[in-house]
Amino acid sequence: MNIKKVLSICISSILGVSLIAGCAGKSNSDGINGQSKDNSNITYAFVGKEAQNPYMRKVYEGFEKSCKENGATSIYKSPEEATTEKQIEIINQLIKQNVSGIAIAANDANALHPVLKEAMEAGIKVVSLDSPVNGDSRETHIQQADPEKIGRGLIQAAYEMVNGNGDIAVLSTTEQAANQNLWIKWMEKEIEEHPEKYAKTPLVKVEYGEDDSVKSALKTQDILTSTNSKVIIAPTTVGMLAAAKVLKDKHSDVLLTGLGLPSEMAPFIEDGACPWIYLWNPVDMGYLAGYTLDSLKKGGISGVKGDTFKAGTLGDKAITEAAYGGTEVMLGDPFKFDKSNIDEWKDIY
CATH class of the missing domain: 3.40.50.2300 (Response regulator)
Structure with a gap:
């Protein structure tokens, strides 16, 4: 039997199996309770x-x-x-x-x-x-x-980055964002519950960049000019990238942490401007x-x-x-x- 004939038989067999599998896959019944599996209208x-x-x-x-x-x-x-x-x-x-x-x-x-x-x-x-x-x-x-873990974890990270000595600012999204407000609440609660620990690392300002890169950059500049903050927490991927770019452009020694995309924040982590970030997938x-x-x-x-x-x-x-x-x-x-x-x-x- 020549090679062409062998290939022809193999291909025919594969096609036959595929057709059978394809027909089976188009069934509208689950074979158990008769309910339709056709979700084409969902x-x-x-x-x-x-x-x-x-x-x-x-x-x-x-x-x-x-x-x-x-x-x-x-x-x-x-x-x-x-x-x-x-x-x-x-x-x-x-x-x-x-x-x-x-x-x-x-x-x-x-x-x-x-x-x-x-x-x-x-x-x-x-x-x-x-x-x-x-x-x-x-x-x-x-x-x-867990919102508590996020809020407490971020303020603890900021504290660690400045060795317990330096003001902290937050760059959030909108004032109405429930998740952001809850995280900030837990940041504040962490400080309130441990006054001695955070005596030299107060949360001095919260700004809102409205999840817009331009507005977030402007709010970052406001933080730099209106406070003596040593670290900025940005619990927003848009705000975090905007803040990182501003800090780099101004050659600022203010540190940054928060919630960011690894793909966007990698250069800033590698150069030390942002020691570490958090996020889920x-x-x-x-x-x-x-x-x-x-x-x-x-x-x-x-x-x-x-x-x-x-x-x-x-x-x-x-x-x-x-x-x-x-x-x-x-x-x-x-x-x-x-x-x-x-x-x-x-x-x-």
């Missing part, structure tokens, strides 16, 4: 804070992946500016499109309530992630990490949000405390009570990035 939307925010794009990567795994269509919508008004416009559009579920990183915890309530009354499942909406405006919230957070919406949509959970579900490669997840009302699903603990490991992570996200 669409989940992720609404980010601001269109140019690279962190939000990473969140959507995970969200899109989970939707594909569940056979659903995904949509990414974000306003050009980090405003509540623009998010309301987007949600109204999604209600008209009759999407199956909405996951939103909120620019305001309370102002979105009327439009999200309208969405839920229309049968659309709603979860928040990153920055929550109030408990009555959602089924549940995707909590990236934003891709995983989006992935968890997608699985949570899908479980809500298909009736596996209802968003109440005690519900459990499988979140793909993240494994089993449980819904617990949230500190600020309603319920939440916890992703995990924040991760520390410094000179010892930044090379491993900077090309990942």
